[in-house]
Amino acid sequence: MTDRAPEIYDVVGIGFGPSNLALAIALEERGLAGPQSGISSHFFERQPRFGWHRNMLLPSTTMQISFLKDLVTFRNPTSRFSFVSFLHASGRLARFVNNQDFFPTRQEFHQYLEWAQAQVAGRVSYGSQVTSIQRAPHAGAAAPEHLRLTVADVTGQPARVVRARNVVISTGLSPRMLDGIESDDRVWHSSEFLHKFHRMDPRGLRRVAVVGAGQSAAEITRFLYDKLPHAEVSAILPSYGYSVADDTPFANQIFDPAAVDHYYFGSAETREAFWRYHSNTNYSVVDDEVIRDLYRRTYDDEVHGVERLHFVNLTRVAGVRRAGAETRVTLRSGPDGEERELEVDALVCATGYSSMEPTTLLRDLERHCLRDEAGRYRMQRDYRIATAPELACGVYLQGGTEHTHGLSSSLLSNVAVRSGEIADSIVARGLEQDAQRTLLSEAGVGIS
Secondary structure (H helix, E strand, O other): OOOOOOEEEEEEEEOOOHHHHHHHHHHHHOOOOOHHHOOOEEEEEOOOOOOOOHHHOOOOOEOOOOOOOOOOOOOOOOOOOOHHHHHHHHOOHHHHHHHOOOOOEHHHHHHHHHHHHHOOHHHEEEOEEEEEEEEOOOOOOOOOOOEEEEEEEOOOOOOEEEEEEEEEEOOOOEEOOOOOOOOOOOEEEHHHHHHHHHHOOHHHOOEEEEEOOOHHHHHHHHHHHHHOOOOEEEEEOOOOOOOEOOOOOOHHHHHOHHHHHHHHOOOHHHHHHHHHHHHHHOOOOEOHHHHHHHHHHHHHHHHOOOOOEEEEOOEEEEEEEEEOOEEEEEEEEOOOOEEEEEEEOEEEEOOOEEOOOOOOOOHHHHHHEOEOOOOOEOEOOOOEEOEOOOOOOEEEEOOOOHHHHOOOOOOHHHHHHHHHHHHHHHHHHHHHHHHHHHHHHHOOOOOO
């Protein structure tokens, strides 16, 4: 691997899920993605193909946001990349309207995302993982500064080197397991659920358990109950059942684009109030319809004298151990922390995700990236990490900015506006830097 004739882009996106897909579209729609416009871009994704939570595309599960909160509509309602345009291209627009529902199934929304990415796929390298970001050797004040990215091919092909004036990191959330418990063929995280479920012989799944109190936990519990009519399903919950998600109109204003400004420019007290009052719109909560579905199932079982769906309330998992072919889950319940064991054929940990953490990727730029008193990245309003003056390149984050931009900083709810703001920032800063370099060049400064 050498530095000879590296590829050079104005924008390199690291990760290609919905957030950077929306950014690619924003650049496309501004007419700034092609070489004739002066703005070039490329995206690297370690997965072999596009995919978004594929292992949670359970039958009949629906989106928790309106179809209007797609990749583009809040930024550009006339976009040809909208969900409505997808429906028209698919020949389903009239039928979707007749369905009278704002919330498409996850399967259909995933089809929409695949349809959108196919239109910009020429600027994406799949099976490619950025392993390091460094400052490239700089030719002087009159030349643009670049970052040097090393990109590994997951198939084992030689690594490549690219340069970029800006990077936008969107590597997604990291699955979070219970402390001291690792995933294996009998213990699964929800992020791998369908893949591991379909590898099993359903006849061998007679006792299954799901840990967690959020939407994924409830949906998996319902799925297992319906798909395994011979099995006992235990939902292990730290509370009395599930808490309902607040999706009422006033509460949903927390996801409006304007709420980002309220949070970013708000006081510490204002930010704390955001989380105190509105975390129940997104975290450890479940749609009312799913809660009622599960309650109806357990009530119907009681009417028929069947005991197949168990809600193990006020209980946490204290440990998991394997004994031959058996998986034994240690449960700790009640105010006294009484322990007992539950034998299962599979344990699903719907225990959520950790926020995106780009520190390892940015280790070579660490001395240039500013942090706050709590050790978190200081962020500009345009989702750019605040950096020391000597680093002119932009490092943007799509995720990991909840501490500065609030609840919707990594959610689909704000993806169209967020990606548009990043695109606008990249363009504006590029024009400003080009103008400065022109002045320096005309003055004879920094020319080697």
